[in-house]
Amino acid sequence: MYLTNGIVIGIIYAISALGVTLIVGIMKVVNFAHGELYVFAGYFSYYMSVSLGLSPLVAMPLSVFLVFLIGLLMEKALIRPTYGDDMYSLIVTFILSIVLQNLALLIFGPYPNKPPNLIFGATNLFGLFYYGNQRLLSFFISLAILLFIFYLIKMTWFGKSIRAVSQDREMASRIGIDHYRINMLSFGLGAALAAAAGVILSPIFPVTPSGSAAISLTAFVVVVLGGMGSLKGCLVGGLILGIIENLGAAYISTMYRGIFGFILLILVLVFRPWGLYGQKT
Amino acid sequence: MKSSTIWFSVAGLSVAIILPFFLSQYWLHVMIISLFYVMMASSWNLLAGYTGQVSFAHAAFAGVGAYTSGMLSVFLGVSPWLGILIGIISAALLGLGLGVLCIRMGGIYLSLTTLGFSEIIRIIITNEDNWTRGTMGLQTPGLFVEYSKTGYYFIFLAVAVAIGVVIYKLIHSEWGLTMRAVLNDEIAASASGINTINVRLLAFTFTSAIAGLAGGLYGHYLMLVTPDIPSLGQMFLVLAMAVIGGMGSFAGPIVGSFVLEILSEYIREWGEYHVLIFGLIALAMARFAPEGLMGLWINKRKGHGHTN
Amino acid sequence: MKKFLSLFVFLMVLTIGSSCWAQGTVKIGVVGPRTGPAAATGQAFEEGIALAIDHINAAGGVLGKKLEIVFEDTGGVPEKAAAAFERLATKEKVPVVVGESHSSSALAEIELANRYKLPLIICEAWHDDITAKGYKWVFRAGPANSGVVDFYIAPFVKDMGFKKVAIVRENSDWGAGIAERTEFDLKKMNIPFTTLKIERDSKDFYTELTKLKAEKPDIILAYIYGTGLHFFIAQANEIGLSPRALVLDGAGPPSLWDSFWKNVGKAGDLELFMSSMHEKVHLTNTSRKFWDAYNKKYGKNPTDYKSRSIYNVILIAADAINRAKSTDAEKVVAALEKSNLEVTTGVVKFGLKSGSYEYHQWMPPMLVVQWQDKNQVVVYPKKAATGPLKKAK
Known part of the structure; x- marks a missing residue:
């Protein structure tokens, strides 16, 4: 039971962290506003499906697309001028996260909301225990998105351009890749991944504006754990964190569930600062 | 000078x-809080603005100072003054440890x-919560036997001025020049034999200690x-x-602290909007005027042809 | 540096400007969360305040002047609560402060009430210490943890024949206080129990619930305030713990929020909660008057009973000032100690024997209500019950 929940939560962490690692890997920018984008997507999907009466199957991709556009806009207006100045991009995205969080509070109010479930009830797993169907469904959707992103980055033209830009910006532009465009698209993609995590998870863990910081932090732990910019690291890091948190909560203390990740983070920094799959520089 | x-x-x-002889109790309170922020923002600025390390643990170190001193005085009856001193040391030690962990990365x-x-x-x-009383908050003794806002004001003023003088001296010393060298060109700095890691570690530890001090005072106020x-x-x-x-x-964070704290008293009626307003102002500043109000002020004076 | 100078001059002007206030009104301060996770309480407070102002001013106001309310936000955080109280005491200079719904904030405020010698009437912060500390300036016209547990929750558990109790409590002062008292009472009554402490902001309770399930409780006393309770109920149902074990919400309002049914779905049926208000139970004429006025003004029935609690304490404060014929703190306290006023929940009389939580405390009667097919049924105490307790088959 604890292990299963750990794996499910782990995959969910991985998809949430994917957006961060993508942006770090390509642009060397940490997006502190990641959790807020997740929250916005959750609320969008809630309002579209509840207030506008759209089917969740329409509302979910539409919300993701909306956040993708927000991501593009953010990159163009705020992130682009900070390239080459790590310090300012950190400060700008941190302030941005506070602004978005308060904006969410203003627009959506302080109450958690959850879009309708796609599926109800629970399934008896392995004849051992009951597990919510919505959770199982989210697990499979997340897994599909993970595979899709792996494919996108490793196999397609877009993925190759991204990797070219992240390795050598000048070289890339010499062979005709517009790195501004690629950066903008990859920031948008990162934002869209945050949004995807948001719409998939909000029926299980309702979103609140104040919950965004925790979402960002978990994603950062996974990213550092796996190695910055590494996709494989992201998956493995997510799984490790999910399992450790659940086993820790079960056998050590439920109150310190949130802290296991950070202890892991510090251990990684001491012994293997470049993460599990990161590049040692 | x-x-x-x-x-x-x-x-x-x-x-x-x-x-203090002109202000009401209420505005005196606002000034004391502003002075706390002067200590915090100036020391954070020393770290981020001069050595380029964007730390998000500055408030946490203030918390370490406040809780160390608070718990010592509540559970062991230690004098708050001694407590604050121990709080500073704990914050500095934790800062050193954390710095060793992550500065080289x-x-x-x-x-x-x-x-x-x-x-x-x-x-x-x-x-x-057995020790810290959790979200309930730990009630701590004050610095004086008889509660006096004016007394607190002068303590905060004296400490803020002392911190200000130290920071001013540091910025304009050899050390300050070194730090700026580290910020501007790391490779050049290392080539000239400056150990960037040690300089950063020192700055991190020192500013953590200041945050601990500010937090300790704030808690007892x-x-x-x-x-x-x-x-x-x-x-x-x-x-x-x-x-x-x-x-x-140097003056930037000081001005920023007073402006924001006083501004926040005036936009209080807007309640939940006020953090948002600060955020938007900060975002606009970071985007269009990265040198802040002080930068604007200096540029304006230069523009008019005045120099001093 | 010139900047400083102009800043200070600016400040002085402001200070002089801010020292004059409107004539012809009597101000009463209110503290409560208007922002933060419990902002719903702030809304309920505002509704109650509006009704109280209407009623008091229609009846001649306070000391012949109009009543004015200054509502300061605490954000539900002790530090901000202290700052809010400081502002009411030193800037607004109100003669009395009422309100509060967070024990942690209230505990910070009573220290300031004591320092500034400013009467404070708490309505919905339940921690025993608020009145048990014995401060002369602090009153409470609302539930105290020990009262709620001793007179309602513990007898309810015993009388309804529950065999095994699970206490789930959040890591807040209220959670700690009420859980401790419950443990104390259950021990006295020889009813086995198990306690689980949870993180207040948590959303995933699967691990905790799995642990609980192994204990096979038949009632869960959920001391969780906020939407965390909704997730808890929904997930307890998902893993098959409830409704075999009934859940009792020890606070009440979260079970009445608009979002309740949205968040819990079918799992909300048979859930129990504490309340001091029910549409069919009116204890006094004031209660009916409040109900009708609320309906007229807002076009709906009141759900969060905290709108009524704040209404009550404003009535109490205005009544005390009128009887004291002054806003002098000493006289107001003396008048409060002699209060004998009908409010929506009964007739207020503060306890005068110091040494326990009952000092300066008046406890309104409470009800245990159960959701049965989305209808509220009072199941306890028996003399107020509108129907029997339903258990799952």
């Missing part, structure tokens, strides 16, 4: 000294680790220490004050 700077300091200080790692550290501190404080002190919301305020006032300048 330029003569005009001296003149301004003396004038500012004398106004500050006679101020550079910018992004430092930011993420300090963010994580600040969460750890918050979680521990909220959960160990409010006579209440809560997990709000080491929160990210508090961290954001400190950061916004430095950014809006002007990072990388």
Whole structure:
């Protein structure tokens, strides 16, 4: 039971962290506003499906697309001028996260909301225990998105351009890749991944504006754990964190569930600062 | 020191000294809080503006100072003055430890680790409620037997001025030049034989200690220490004050602290909007005027052809 | 540096400007969360305040002047609560402060009430210490943890024949206080129990619930305030713990929020909660008057009973000032100690024997209500019950 929940939560962490690692890997920018984008997507999907009466199957991709556009806009207006100045991009995205969080509070109010479930009830797993169907469904959707992103980055033209830009910006532009465009698209993609995590998870863990910081932090732990910019690291890091948190909560203390990740983070920094799959520089 | 700077300091200080005799209790309270933010923002600025390390644990170190001193005085009956001193030492030691862990990994790692550290501190404080009283807040004794706002005001003023003088001296010393060299060109700095890691570590430890001091004083002024002190919301305020006032300048964070704290009294009616307003101002400043209010001020004077 | 100078001059002007206030009104301060996770309480407070102002001013106001309310936000955080109280005491200079719904904030405020010698009437912060500390300036016209547990929750558990109790409590002062008292009472009554402490902001309770399930409780006393309770109920149902074990919400309002049914779905049926208000139970004429006025003004029935609690304490404060014929703190306290006023929940009389939580405390009667097919049925105490307790088959 604890292990299963750990794996499910782990995959969910991985998809949430994917957006961060993508942006770090390509642009060397940490997006502190990641959790807020997740929250916005959750609320969008809630309002579209509840207030506008759209089917969740329409509302979910539409919300993701909306956040993708927000991501593009953010990159163009705020992130682009900070390239080459790590310090300012950190400060700008941190302030941005506070602004978005308060904006969410203003627009959506302080109450958690959850879009309708796609599926109800629970399934008896392995004849051992009951597990919510919505959770199982989210697990499979997340897994599909993970595979899709792996494919996108490793196999397609877009993925190759991204990797070219992240390795050598000048070289890339010499062979005709517009790195501004690629950066903008990859920031948008990162934002869209945050949004995807948001719409998939909000029926299980309702979103609140104040919950965004925790979402960002978990994603950062996974990213550092796996190695910055590494996709494989992201998956493995997510799984490790999910399992450790659940086993820790079960056998050590439920109150310190949130802290296991950070202890892991510090251990990684001491012994293997470049993460599990990161590049040692 | 330029003569005009001296003149301004003396004038500012004398106004500050006679101020309590004119201000109501309420505005005195606002000034005391502003002075706390002066200590926090100036020291954070020393770290971020001069050595380029964006730490998100500054508020957490203030929390360490406040809780160390608070718990010592509540459970062991230690005098708050001694408690504050021990609080400073704990903050400095933790700062040193954290610095050793993440400084060599550079910018992004430092930011993420300090963010994580600040969460750890918050979680521990909220959960160990037998010792910290959790979200309820720990009620601590005051610095004086007889409660006196004027007394607190002068203590805060004296400490803030002392911190200000030390920071001013540091910025204009050999050490300060070294730090700026590290910020501007790391490779050149290392080539010239400066150990960038040690310089950064020293700055990190020193500013953590200042945050511990500020937190300790703050806790004994409010006579209440809560997990709000080491929160990210508090961290954001400190950061916004430095950014809006002007990072990388001595007067910037000081101006920023007063402006924001006083402004917040005036936009109080807007309640939930006020953090948003600060955020938008800070964002606009970071985007269009990265040198903050001080930068704008200096540019304006230059534009009019005045120099001093 | 010139900046400082102009800043200080600016400040002085402001200070002089801010020292004059409107003539012809009597101000009463209110503290409560208007922002933060419990902002719903702030809304309920505002509704109650509006009704109280209407009623008091229609009846001649306070000391012949109009009543004015200054509502300061605490954000539900002790530090901000202290700052809010400081502002009411030193800037607004109100003669009395009422309100509060967070024990942690209230505990910070009572220290300031004591320092500034400013009467404070708490309505919805339940921690025993608020009145048990014995401060002369602090009153409470609302539930105290020990009262709620001793007179309602513990007898309810015993009388309804529950065999095994699970206490789930959040890591807040209220959670700690009420859980401790419950443990104390259950021990006295020899009913086995198990306690689980949870993180207040948590959303995933699977691990905790799995642990609980192994204990096979038949009632869960959920001391969780906020939407965390909704997730808890929904997930307890998902893993098959409830409704075999009934859940009792020890606070009440979260079970009445608009979002309740949205968040819990079918799992909300048979859930129990504490309340001091029910549409069919009116204890006094004032209660009916409040109900009708609320309906007229807002076009709906009141759900969060905290709108009524704040209404009550404003009535109490205005009544005390009128009887004291002054806003002098000493006289107001003396008048409060002699209060004998009908409010929506009964007739207020503060306890005068110091040494326990009952000092300066008046406890309104409470009800245990159960959701049965989305209808509220009072199941306890028996003399107020509108139907029997339903258990799952």
